[in-house]
Amino acid sequence: MYENLVRHTPKINQQLARYGVKFGIYKDNVFSERLFPFDAVPRIISAEAWDVLERGLIQRVDALNAYLRDLYGDKQIIADGVVPQDFAFASSGYLPQCEGIVPPKGIYSHISGIDLVEGDDGEWYVLEDNLRIPSGASYPLVARNLCRRCDAETFRGSAIRDNRDYGERLRAVMDNVNCGGINVVLTPGRFNAAYFEHSYLAEHAGAVLAEPSELFVDNETLYFRDATANRKVGAVYRRLSDEYLDPLCFLPESLIGVPNIMSAYRAGNVAIVNAPGNGAADDKGIYYFVPKMVEYYLGEKPLLKNASTYLPFYDDDMAYVMDNADTLVIKDVAEAGGYGVVFGSTLAPEKLEELKALIRREPRRFIAQEVIDFLCLPTYIGGEMVPRKADLRAFVLSGEKTSVWPSGLTRYSREEGSSVVNSSQGGGFKDTWVLCR
């Protein structure tokens, strides 16, 4: 059903470059920027498969929001011993400055980017939760538009769910928590690699695009400096990370923050989307506990699986990791991004022993995971169809209700057999088609 699209691939990529659709992942304080090749062969998800995914994602994000409410509030899950305090407060994303603040309507993660892969066994596995400022929704949006322009027939004839309502969904999410005033998308500025996405989303959500210098706080209220008047801001979708948000609360040297925006937030006069402090729920050490959160807060069995993960912090897991280190992926919880991720199978025996000794010495610092064999998707590279590993970032929006955008960002690896789909490693992206039936 996508055969006609494939021949338009070069044209679509030219258009994307012209629009300045670059990929920048703002992750663990590191920004990487580059053109992001588009492959017109989409990931196709059947209506039945989507139904399961959708329910699982909603459940997971609801539990993560409940955890954040609890963590910055009563800390019941820690008192009950479900999440050890060594993990809960060891996360660099945990911000004590946010203790005791209840965000509007109790929502912390309004826009969650959940990264998944489809295993060879046909099951979906969650690899990572992104609850800070997950980027990437604009890429499939723009690509879908360009594809429709190149070949409207394909979309007219197939039962593909429309994904062009992302802007409206974003607006509904902001309206839901708006404390009175306009909606603003806060961008660090036009030199930021993701500026395209910021302006695109602002336009499509009907929000005002603002740079930090256009916002100020007076009397516990956030204002946007308009040419004629100062307009009160009720919700701000900020695309800069927590530590830069407010120099009077976080990093004092931040020049791109809005001084005292946290005072407006504390007073309940503005919603910050996503809430500051969310990093406490999406780091490597906490990931292990997310299925437990689903059971703890919702009293339900988790519908989505984690990759099998072991915490050497627990004796049983330590024993398993010591016996099987050569087949596991070992991740350093303290390290940022892709650093500190080691495949045991790639290590020389003496290096592996060194690593094991380090794990025994500092068990809380590491997690270990089984390597997941995940599915390849057909990908059109160099004039032929080749198999490539691909992941999926699904976007879950928490407004009045939690919902999943029926699309997503599919990233594929450049090299055959490689399971690294990170954009910084040279991969590309695909549209994600969810079928109606």
Add this chain to the structure above:
Amino acid sequence: MRILSFSFETTLQFSDPVSEHSFVLRCLPKSCASQTVLDSQIIITPHTTVAAQVDGFGNLLQVGRIAEPHSEFNFISSGMVVVDTENCSAEPAHPMFLRDSSFAATSGAIRTFAADALRVACNAPAWDKAMKLSHALYEHLSYKPGATDVSTTAAEAFELGCGVCQDYAHILIAACRAEGICARYVNGLIVGEGATHAWVEVHDGDHWRGIDPTHDRAVTDEYIALSRGRDFSDCAIESGVFRGGAQQSQNVIVHVVDQASRL
């Protein structure tokens, strides 16, 4: 128990006028088990509206903004506080006070120093250990204004071997944490000192107790706490951001008077 009256004045002088000056002040005491605030007020010049808030560490904040150009910023807080260090109520310690923080992170040298100081006290209660660490630190460090600044870390000051109350506090906190004792930073005022002071609270059994490493003694009823945090960076008494590239100088006047001594 003592009744203390205090007045605390800070003046910031700018070489050129600044504008759009946003600030956060932690200059008013808040009531807790060992201190009861009978009365307090603040006057800010140039005049502006301030909002009273409480931060994530439980500190009282005065938050405001002065849009118009000004070359001087002055605030005076004053009031009356009943201090009774004997009256401590059980309060759980947040685990963050056991972890390294940016200014009070342990270093190899501090860890060795702490282990040496406690060689013969391994089973002592947290309070006794902290006092021993304070004694050892008092011997190791010499008080020397100007040798360090507000951005000096515990490890740096320890290496230098000198510093001011902020450095004494940061090193003691780092040493306590290295020994598994929960410790936090306190800003405040004390009787007989003309400037603000900083000290440490350690979690002993089920409650917090104050220890002043600069004077190597337990905190008495002559101390008024203004703000607390993992270290200095969490709870600065004054912080501000403004437009304008001015040089600034600061002048602080503190008066804390024991009301009984006035009778």
